[in-house]
Amino acid sequence: MKESWSEERLLAAAKNQQIVELPVEIVDIGNNCRNHQQEFIDRIARSIEQIGQITPGTTTAKLEVFEGIGRVLALRKLERPTFRTAIIESSMSRSAWRVAQMSTSIHSEKLSDWQLFDNIVTLGMRTDWKQVDLARHLAVDEPTISRWLSPSKTTEKCRDALKDGLISFTHTMRLARLPYEEQDEVLDGILTRAISNRDQLDQVVRERTKKPSKNGHKSEVKRFKATLTDSAMSVALSGKSLGLAEIIDALSELLKLARQAEKKQWDVKTFERVLRNPRNDGQQGSEAA
Secondary structure, three states: OOOOOOHHHHHHHHHOOOEEEEEHHHOEOOOHHHHOOHHHHHHHHHHHHHHOOOOOEEEEOOOEEEEOHHHHHHHHHHOOOEEEEEEEOOOOOHHHHHHHHHHHHOOOOOOOHHHHHHHHHHHHHHHOOOHHHHHHHHOOOHHHHHHHHHHHHOOHHHHHHHHOOOOOHHHHHHHOOOOHHHHHHHHHHHHOOOOOOHHHHHHHHHHHHOOEOOOOOEOOEEEEEEEEOOOOEEEEEEEEEEOHHHHHHHHHHHHHHHHHHHHOOOOHHHHHHHHHOHHHOOHHHHHHO
């Protein structure tokens, strides 16, 4: 029995900002296929054949393909059954559609860190959304948005290095914590490999941002433990010198890794085992399952 896709159901999907899998044969591309050269369609088809349809298209609630006609033609060529697409209301303006398209593209695994940053900034400017609004709309947490926007707090030289693929968000998050006048100097250390790993960069940033406590001593600990009142869970961290910045970085990194583990459908024991031995990469857990 074929799945039913009524306009009412599609409008609900648009309201909830869902990505759906529509049968290829029911979407309408009109006469736009004339604008797509066969070579272009073949190239898309080869990509889909190798890695699948990564980037969703955009389709109206009346099943008119708004963006992604080349993908539909390639899917039909390959005789694939479904088209992965976001749904928008038929009455959506071009500018509103652009916002929806950008929101969808942000989740594409093909984006470089610079492209992701550029899209987030453009999306924020087009919508006047704050970080909390961006997080809610893109279904991510605020720390993730802060990570994506960290280049905006760095110098032009740092942003150029990100654009050229010489550094990543891992670097810009830490560079952003430094005063502007010190960022380029630390960046030079990264680019010349004088600062060759994250631990060294953390140490440099820590030394340059240390602030003495009221009693004149550095506010750092070797072990940190806290109980979260909402969930009644305890969190414990240990290290040579933990300040608030190091605790934030560690928890942000753990959250990122946990989300990746969730996508891979690992259980908590497999996740714990991989953290202890990163080379394992969940293989033992998968085999055991």
